[in-house]
Amino acid sequence: MKQSRKKIxxxxxxLLLSVCFYVGGKQFFKHQKSIDEVKxxxxxxxxxxxxxxxxxxxxxxxxxxxxxxxMEEKIAITVDVQSAGxxxxxxxxxxxxxxxxxxxxxxxxLVDRTDASGVIDKAKSADIPIIFFNxxxxxxxxxxxxxxxxVGADAVQxxxxxxxxxxxxxxxxxxxxxxxxxxxxxxVIIEGEPGHQDALVRTEYxxxxxxxxxxxLQKLGNEIANWNKAQAITKMTSLLEKYGxxxxxxxxxxxxxxxxxxxxxxxxxxxxxxxxxGVDGVQGGLESVKKKEMIGTVYNDYRGQAKAIVEMAFALSxxxxxxxxxxxxxxxxxxxxxxKITYDNVQEYIRxxx
Ligand code: BGC
Numbered sequence: 001m002k003q004s005r006k007k008i009x010x011x012x013x014x015l016l017l018s019v020c021f022y023v024g025g026k027q028f029f030k031h032q033k034s035i036d037e038v039k040x041x042x043x044x045x046x047x048x049x050x051x052x053x054x055x056x057x058x059x060x061x062x063x064x065x066x067x068x069x070x071m072e073e074k075i076a077i078t079v080d081v082q083s084a085g086x087x088x089x090x091x092x093x094x095x096x097x098x099x100x101x102x103x104x105x106x107x108x109x110l111v112d113r114t115d116a117s118g119v120i121d122k123a124k125s126a127d128i129p130i131i132f133f134n135x136x137x138x139x140x141x142x143x144x145x146x147x148x149x150x151v152g153a154d155a156v157q158x159x160x161x162x163x164x165x166x167x168x169x170x171x172x173x174x175x176x177x178x179x180x181x182x183x184x185x186x187x188v189i190i191e192g193e194p195g196h197q198d199a200l201v202r203t204e205y206x207x208x209x210x211x212x213x214x215x216x217l218q219k220l221g222n223e224i225a226n227w228n229k230a231q232a233i234t235k236m237t238s239l240l241e242k243y244g245x246x247x248x249x250x251x252x253x254x255x256x257x258x259x260x261x262x263x264x265x266x267x268x269x270x271x272x273x274x275x276x277x278g279v280d281g282v283q284g285g286l287e288s289v290k291k292k293e294m295i296g297t298v299y300n301d302y303r304g305q306a307k308a309i310v311e312m313a314f315a316l317s318x319x320x321x322x323x324x325x326x327x328x329x330x331x332x333x334x335x336x337x338x339x340k341i342t343y344d345n346v347q348e349y350i351r352x353x354x
Contacts, residue, residue: 044098061306163209232260255285
């Protein structure tokens, strides 16, 4: 009896020691590279389209933060930004060329957010971590490898905030917003790309927020303008031809399309302008809020997102842990909070973002 107890104890000790060695070994082999060892960090970035204003502002910020980081850390950092021109096949090829060039990290704004597998397979085969941004990949893809990350924002929050901006305006001045005095808000929606998380969700939650606060809304029409100002001008022009003065509120999934809608309104012969609300806080959007043409916008924190991308890419290149202040969810994703911008606080944003 005593003998077998001793044996069991022996086996347990051996097992415990093996576990300790395994865990310790893993830690030991997670070797953090020193700056001297790496010398030059190369980050490959593939964006879905070079004509997207919001993405252009985000990329400018990524490049300037990388320059700053280079000076601070005294290590060369190259950020190679390529546009996929709206083709997932081109984007997959770009990732392949980043892999061939031995880049340390790739950052990807997917063309088709439901089709991440080409990008993942290529980077994974070379063990190069991927930071996806802005165009949220589906959860199964995010979970496919432990070196896949996502930087973005919570689409629901942006829709709710758009709704709140409309609500605040209604509380102050419903009489003049409700042009035909029927007690109902007649609205149109200008939508971003179909299938993009921000288009679907902003549309839903902006309207829901106003309805839940007790107002009655009537949708006159909705048009897809793919985040693009020129398309929004065309689409809004046709909505104005159909509904003209009846339109009391224009909800746009982003600022560029809101600016397009405004241009169409200015070119039309309607006398009393509807409320126009956007999302992003790009330069044109801020200017328009300042001129009281747009009632408000929702800041899509491109500065915070750019910072997260650069800090994460830097840490991954040196195989370091991420800085704690980034506050990643499950060490994988980060969602920067949106912020409401109206005439009352727009100057702060103009100052901050210039
Ligand atoms: C922005 C849009 C942008 C789109 C691109 C959205 O989050 O609000 O302005 O066009 O992302 O994916």
